[in-house]
Amino acid sequence: MNNSLQKALQAFNQQQYMHALQLLSSHTNKTADWYTLNSLCLSAVNRITDAEQCYLQGLRLHSKNVGLLDNYTNLLCKQKKYADCIQFCEYNTASLSLEKPRLNYIESLINQDELLKAEHFIKETSPSQSTLIRYHWLTLELYERFGDLKHIEDYFRTELPAQLKGQFHFVYKQACNYRNLGKFAEALALLQMLLKQQPSAELHYIVGCTYYDLQQCEQAEAHLKACLELAPNYVPAHESLNKLYWEHAQSELMSSYTQTFKHYDANPVLIHSQIGQLLQLDKLEEALLVSSEATQSYPQNLDLLHAHSIILDRKGDEETAFSLLQRLVKEAPHNARYSIDLANFYIQQGEYSSAISHLETAVKFNPNNQELWAYLSIAWRLSNNDKYHWLTNLDxxxxxxxxxxxxxxxxxxxxxxxxxxxxxxxxxxxxxxxxxxxxxxxxxxxxxxxxxxxxxxxxxxxxxxxxxxxxxxxxxxxxxxxxxxxxxxxxxxxxxxxxxxxxxxxxxxxxxxxxxxxxxxxxxxxxxxxxxxxxxxxxxxxxxxxxxxxxxxxxxxxxxxxxxxxxxxxxxxxxxxxxxxxxxxxxxxxxxxxxx
CATH class of the missing domain: 2.60.120.620 (q2cbj1_9rhob like domain)
Incomplete structure (x- = not known):
């Protein structure tokens, strides 16, 4: 590595990413190391698309370079672009002979529900010491996706290496497996041990949920509240508390949201959750008040605009709701939820061809979304389209x-x-x-x-x-x-x-x-x-x-x-x-x- 590239690497290690990019931009000899470092810098400043393109340019010139293959497939996994990772690895087969890209490929297969193929590759993989943790974690993830929880229980007992059994994340995984098996007392014992070692919002949350499983509602409430003291915007804890209050203390419904907004700055994700809970409780007036204020404070937040459109529709302001949905679909054509709700408007108005057009576009991006097909079945039936019988064929x-x-x-x-x-x-x-x-x-x-x-x-x-x-x-x-x-x-x-x-x-x-x-x-x-x-x-x-x-x-x-x-x-x-x-x-x- 020459002197200028060494300086760029030093700047990168000191988290001076823009300075590193400046140094790299003047570098004329673009080696595999240059493409790797430049891509890592672009990722660090959140220029993800540019980073991906830089990796691919480097791989066109250096298709078997270990650093490029490791980091590119790792980026795809971090971005949850699992289908892209699978496609790349199956095209560039050299990547599958390397340990880290191979594990990235297996992770992608698991997340794309290609479980049988993932099982084949994980059985053919012998991890080194540096990848031992990830290999065993992915093995557990695979059997979890299979729903084979008893295999996981046996795996912890007989197959997980001794040096990993006491590690925090593996103990946490074992506790979650016990909980999924309905062995709540065993799960709680492990979780309480972890909570003493390393208190966190997530641990308080899962302990609270486990107490709920055991029907110990006071302890469940206490730990869910403790979670929110550490992480006030932890949405699952708010929603779990609301569920608990719905069942056991309805006078406390929505109280966690009220307390959080009283003492902390508003968070759009939490506001969206609050609106959803109000809609489930059929509190339309309160939901409208919250969504109206939220869309003024966050006018570019599409999820809040969508929630506002739902409330407006239920309140009878179909015209404004329809206009909002048209905007949402235009700005986010990949979002199935927006397309479905817009199609619903067209179906209600008898404009079936417009509904079909939006739904057929959306299903190209979300081919496995059952709700899109459900709404297509309505529009096809009402427009006397033969595709309805092709899709539903009850016989x-x-x-x-x-x-x-x-x-x-x-x-x-x-x-x-x-x-x-x-x-x-x-x-x-x-x-x-x-x-x-x-x-x-x-x-x-x-x-x-x-x-x-x-x-x-x-x-x-x-x-x-x-x-x-x-x-x-x-x-x-x-x-x-x-x-x-x-x-x-x-x-x-x-x-x-x-x-x-x-x-x-x-x-x-x-x-x-x-x-x-x-x-x-x-x-x-x-x-x-x-x-x-x-x-x-x-x-x-x-x-x-x-x-x-x-x-x-x-x-x-x-x-x-x-x-x-x-x-x-x-x-x-x-x-x-x-x-x-x-x-x-x-x-x-x-x-x-x-x-x-």
Whole structure:
């Protein structure tokens, strides 16, 4: 490294990035080291696009340079440009023979849900001492994405090197795994140990959440408040406190926001959260006041403008809301949420071609967003477009199946008696959740199927058999949002139990981040019958949440039976008729995602 490059490196190490860039700009001999250092300086002053271009220029001349490959793939991961990292590594195969780019590639595969490929590469990787921590961390991340929490538990016990077992972040990961398994006491013990070693807002938050899991609400509240004392704008803590107050102390609702804004400068991210909570509580006047002030203080903040448009629409000022949404879509065409809400306006006005145009543009940027496809299904149906039938084809895509008896049981009904008792015991909340589709009912917390429980494991086996059968029966179509992602392998990404009481129902909804929805029916009241003209507690498909009046259409109605699972694409609108029974309607819904 010559003298001028050495001076630039010295300036970089002293965090004098602009001075380093000046020194590099006069350098004529652009070696691989020059491109690496110049790119690092550009990244340090947040000129990310320029840094990426500089790396690529250097790699065109020095395609196998270790420094360039290490740092370029690292930048892509830091920027969460995982698809770009995968594409680059698979084009520049030399990168996969190098340890750090290979780990960046594996991280990208995990985050893009290419889990089988990530598993192959991680098994073929032998880490050096310098990458040992990251290798084992990525291995744990991979099995977490697989939902294989018991493997993670075993990994900590038998495969994680001894020198890593006591490290802070690995202990934290182990605690989170215990919590996901439903082993809350074990999780809390580790978290409290870490909290004594290294107090932080995040630790107080997760300790508070674990106390909530244990139904120890006073301790949960205390730790969530302690989190906010250290980090007043920690949005998850505010929202978790509000959830706690909704269930146990409604007089305290929104109080954490009030206290924070009283003592600290306003933060636009926290204001956006505050507005969202007010909307969930249906406090439109207060939400309008907050959003009006916020959009004046932060006129370029698109998320606040979007929240303001929602409130204006609900208050009846459709014209202003529509104008705001047009601006948002123009400024952020990649944002699915803005496009969906604008399309909603066009659908309400009967301008289906305009809705379709915006949605089809947005789906190019967000091909797996189920809500975009759900709104396209509405616009296509209302405009008599054949694509509606191509997309929704209920005969092919909606299947009612009998759950098979788990091992050791003669029938599923024999097993189900024990499962019913377990599910009932898990419904500890009395109020409907603040942010879900359930009305007059309760919903369990966390990922139900990840809990460490023999009955849940047996249920998973039965459910998986049905889903595997469903996947093998699907046709092929590389352009279809359901079929193109079917690789005959799946993982359950979300699961919970819902207990509907007298008068309860599911509001019409879809699952934006899902792929398949798969509710299983664990307990069905005797009053629910295929002969019931009122369709008490039935599942209905096709009717939207848009309140379109005579333009609404119920495509199919199903009276579920105990021991059945109903599988359908997550973009198909679904809800239920009101339950009229003193006995609960008990289900285990599940979000299924494809593996590739």
């Amino acid at each position: 092919k895509f909606v299947k009612v199946m009998e759950l098979p008896a788990p091992a050791g049981f003669r029938t599923f009904a024999d097993f189900n008696h024990q499962l019913q008792e377990l599910m009932i015991s898990l419904h500890t909340n009395k109020l409907q959740p603040l942010d879900q589709s359930v009305r007059s009912g309760s919903q369990t917390q966390g990922h139900l199927l990840q809990r460490s429980n023999q009955l849940i494991d047996l249920f998973k086996t039965s459910m998986s058999q049905c889903i595997n059968q469903y996947l093998t029966q699907l046709p092929e179509d590389v352009n279809h949002p359901l079929l193109a992602r079917n690789h005959k392998r799946f993982v359950a990404r979300g699961s919970w139990s819902v207990k509907l009481e007298e008068g309860g129902f599911h509001a019409n909804h879809i699952h934006p981040q899902g792929w398949l929805s798969a509710p299983s029916y664990i307990s069905i009241p005797a009053e629910m019958s295929k002969d019931d003209a009122t369709k008490n507690g039935w599942l209905k498909l096709g009717e939207t949440s848009l309140n379109l009046g005579e333009r609404e259409s119920i495509a199919r109605e199903i009276c579920p039976e105990e021991g059945q699972i109903i599988i359908f694409p997550s973009y198909i609108w679904h809800g239920t008729y009101q339950l009229k029974s003193n006995s609960p309607r008990l289900t285990i819904p599940c979000d299924i995602m494809p593996l590739k």
